[in-house]
Amino acid sequence: MTRPFDLEAEVRDLAARRDIHDAVCRYMRGLDRLDPVLQRSAFHDDAWIDAGTVKGDADGFVEQAQALLATMEGTHHMLGQVRIEVEGDTAQGECYFQAWHDTRDEAGNPRDLFVSGRYVDEYACRNGEWRIVRRALVTDWVTDNPANHAFFAASPELIRAGRRGEDLSETRNWPGREDRP
Numbered sequence: 216m217t218r219p220f221d222l223e224a225e226v227r228d229l230a231a232r233r234d235i236h237d238a239v240c241r242y243m244r245g246l247d248r249l250d251p252v253l254q255r256s257a258f259h260d261d262a263w264i265d266a267g268t269v270k271g272d273a274d275g276f277v278e279q280a281q282a283l284l285a286t287m288e289g290t291h292h293m294l295g296q297v298r299i300e301v302e303g304d305t306a307q308g309e310c311y312f313q314a315w316h317d318t319r320d321e322a323g324n325p326r327d328l329f330v331s332g333r334y335v336d337e338y339a340c341r342n343g344e345w346r347i348v349r350r351a352l353v354t355d356w357v358t359d360n361p362a363n364h365a366f367f368a369a370s371p372e373l374i375r376a377g378r379r380g381e382d383l384s385e386t387r388n389w390p391g392r393e394d395r396p
Contacts (some may be wrong), residue, residue, distance in 0.1 A: 233299045234345035235338050239310055242347070243292040246314075248385065249378040251281045259339060259346045266352040288317035288325070289376055299338075306338040306345070315363065325362035331355050 238257040245254025258264070258273035269279045284290055295311030316328040337349040367373065374383055374390060383389075 218321065228301050231306060231340065231345055232299050234340075235299050235301075235306060235308065236297060236348050237310075238338070239294065239297060239334075239336075243294060243312070245277075246284060246292050247290050247376070247378075248380075248382055249281060250380075251277050252288055254280065257347050258350075259341060259348050262346070262348050262350070264347075264350045266350075267354065279368065284316075288319075289378070291315040291328050291376070293298055304340040307338045308334075308338065310334040310336065318359075323366060327362040328357070328359045 241253050242257035262273040262278040265302040287392045292314045297310045299349050301308055311333050313331045318326045319327050332352055332354040335351045335353060336347050338345055339348045376382055
């Protein structure tokens with residue numbers, strides 16, 4: 216026997232998935248742009264996060280993560296598939312990711328550190344806001360290789376990523392704008 220279609224339930228489910236996905240994206244963007252306020256906005260106040268080398272409550276975790284990432288020249292976190300199961304005002308999910316880190320070895324030589332894995336999450340909707348309440352990072356693979364920045368040196372006209380409010384996505388300081396009306 217088929218269930219009757221419930222448009223209201225479908226819209227609630229889609230809105231929950233949208234809002235959860237937005238929280239996950241705020242988290243990732245906060246990492247790369249070194250924006251602790253944005254990263255923190257992905258979590259409810261009682262959240263617990265375990266990323267292996269960095270773990271704690273939401274405030275402590277964000278502080279530790281931001282401090283660690285600030286030691287790097289840059290990072291790029293990319294989401295893959297995101298699976299979410301909504302049940303009322305709670306949900307659980309798994310988010311695949313790949314993350315590049317522009318690091319240096321002990322001699323100061325540039326390195327490309329790639330980490331790939333999954334976030335296993337639990338979410339809750341409180342006061343109309345879906346956020347993460349529990350997160351564990353599962354590492355699937357890591358590679359650490361010497362970096363080659365020759366391409367960037369040969370292409371100084373490229374728009375490069377910025378951090379702490381200096382990225383084009385935040386400044387909207389369009390290159391070449393001075394040449395146009």
